[in-house]
Amino acid sequence: MAENKKEAGKNDAGKEAVLPPKSDFSEWFNSIIDIGQIMDVRYPVKGLYVWYPFGFGIRKRVYGIIRDVMDNSGHDETLFPLLIPETEFMKEADHIKGFEDEVFWVTHGGTTPLDVRLALRPTSETAIYPMYKLWVRSHADLPLKLYQVVNTFRHETKHTRPLIRLREITSFKEAHTVHATWEDAKNQVDEAVGLYTDIYRQLSVPVLISRRPDWDKFPGGDYTIALDTIMPDGKTLQIGTVHHLGTNFAKTYDIQYENAEGEQEYANQTCYGISERSIAALISVHGDDKGLVLPPAVAPTQIVVIPVLFKDTTEAVMNACSNVVDSLKKAGFRVEMDASDLRPGAKYYKWELKGSCLRIEIGPRDLEKNSAVLVRRDKGEKQFVSLDGIVETVDAELKQMADDLYTTAEEKMNAMIAPSETIEEAVAQIGKGVATLPWCGCEECGMKIEEETNGSILGTPNTATEIKKGKCPACGKEAEQIVYIAKMY
Numbered sequence: 001m002a003e004n005k006k007e008a009g010k011n012d013a014g015k016e017a018v019l020p021p022k023s024d025f026s027e028w029f030n031s032i033i034d035i036g037q038i039m040d041v042r043y044p045v046k047g048l049y050v051w052y053p054f055g056f057g058i059r060k061r062v063y064g065i066i067r068d069v070m071d072n073s074g075h076d077e078t079l080f081p082l083l084i085p086e087t088e089f090m091k092e093a094d095h096i097k098g099f100e101d102e103v104f105w106v107t108h109g110g111t112t113p114l115d116v117r118l119a120l121r122p123t124s125e126t127a128i129y130p131m132y133k134l135w136v137r138s139h140a141d142l143p144l145k146l147y148q149v150v151n152t153f154r155h156e157t158k159h160t161r162p163l164i165r166l167r168e169i170t171s172f173k174e175a176h177t178v179h180a181t182w183e184d185a186k187n188q189v190d191e192a193v194g195l196y197t198d199i200y201r202q203l204s205v206p207v208l209i210s211r212r213p214d215w216d217k218f219p220g221g222d223y224t225i226a227l228d229t230i231m232p233d234g235k236t237l238q239i240g241t242v243h244h245l246g247t248n249f250a251k252t253y254d255i256q257y258e259n260a261e262g263e264q265e266y267a268n269q270t271c272y273g274i275s276e277r278s279i280a281a282l283i284s285v286h287g288d289d290k291g292l293v294l295p296p297a298v299a300p301t302q303i304v305v306i307p308v309l310f311k312d313t314t315e316a317v318m319n320a321c322s323n324v325v326d327s328l329k330k331a332g333f334r335v336e337m338d339a340s341d342l343r344p345g346a347k348y349y350k351w352e353l354k355g356s357c358l359r360i361e362i363g364p365r366d367l368e369k370n371s372a373v374l375v376r377r378d379k380g381e382k383q384f385v386s387l388d389g390i391v392e393t394v395d396a397e398l399k400q401m402a403d404d405l406y407t408t409a410e411e412k413m414n415a416m417i418a419p420s421e422t423i424e425e426a427v428a429q430i431g432k433g434v435a436t437l438p439w440c441g442c443e444e445c446g447m448k449i450e451e452e453t454n455g456s457i458l459g460t461p462n463t464a465t466e467i468k469k470g471k472c473p474a475c476g477k478e479a480e481q482i483v484y485i486a487k488m489y
């Protein structure tokens, strides 16, 4: 992996930059984006950022997993235009209400004013569905399951942050499916939730799945299932959403199909999206005071081999290190040797910051015993391993690390969720994580709970959880369900 001009551990001014402790999460996150070479935040448009090659290497592998899961579940990838004519964009009333304050408009071609303004897609329903109207004719065309990975644009007014809240969402994977019946679309929603859960399991990121309250569903949708994760500061990040659109958009865009009885029927649809928040989540959940801790599946460098050199044994040690590098490369691992003249401690610091998963040190004493020292990035303990079978050892260690990262993160997340009976208890809890509260299910109580806790209702648990009998804290009535409450990004 070619080092881009910046050295890991140095900030953009090339000065030695020290990572704040992860306990100061907001500063830690801003710093790791910079000295971890993820994105350059100096681009001169608010909410737009530049991928450093190293960060792009992580993105490439995360989206390789996302494409793999989508392609192996009956979806086809495609690409729709970025620009949407105002005439199409302004068709679905709820959708417009939800996005009209966020849309960027193109009004000129050169110095010539356009007769119809063009929207930069904030999401692509209004680009895709006029084409679906042309493509969907008969039930034999269904289900239609397409997705695209594109940049989308939202004039976010809340605090923009790299990877978390951008005005140009550079990595917006959006799927748009068409089905014969409401039930088929519901089954697709459930399948999509499963696919997203699988994607995040491969990133070792635990998720909380809830059905968003109606006042927070997707504009123009029937209902929304959301995947959130809990960030180290206790606030939740929405890292995936799945929307059942019913026939709302089909009626607006006249997407009809001839059913088996030869009658015309409006189609039912779903759409579901993931963005670079998936990368914000894996960096935030796994990172530590030393820097990035990357799941092996997405680490640009999985193993770094460090020769411990003394004058009279340099050649033998370098040979042994090159052999290990060659055999790991041949086995398909992403491995580097760091034979630079940095002091060993500086090398450890550099590769720990970059999140390489394993460090293998080989010195003359190791050679005598035909062994090497192996250190796993998440555990940090030294293990003495034989050079024989080093490929199998590395393979087993990386698999174990991916599982351990997930288990550790899941335990941490579960420990940040606690049931509350009263508003006061919920207020205390959402300062450090997610609270649950009994809820009668009516909207004004929901709004009252959000107001009094100064938090957001994530929604009701998507998996049937036992309802701890209790009273709705807003009206005192017996609760029908519980809700997750948190401070959200």
Ligand SMILES: Nc1ncnc2c1ncn2[C@@H]1O[C@H](COS(=O)(=O)NC(=O)[C@@H](N)CS)[C@@H](O)[C@H]1O
Binding pocket: 122, 123, 124, 125, 154, 156, 163, 164, 165, 166, 167, 169, 173, 174, 175, 218, 238, 239, 240, 241, 243, 271, 272, 273, 274, 275, 276, 277
């Ligand atoms: N400004 C933003 N920056 C980064 N990610 C964002 C931003 N806005 C939304 N997202 C992510 O994009 C996902 C999908 O966005 S969404 O509005 O919920 N859903 C849609 O746009 C639907 N058309 C499904 S693709 C969200 O779950 C969230 O994780």
Ligand SMILES: [Zn+2]
Binding pocket: 439, 440, 441, 442, 445, 472, 473, 474, 475, 476, 477
């Ligand atoms: Zn109530």
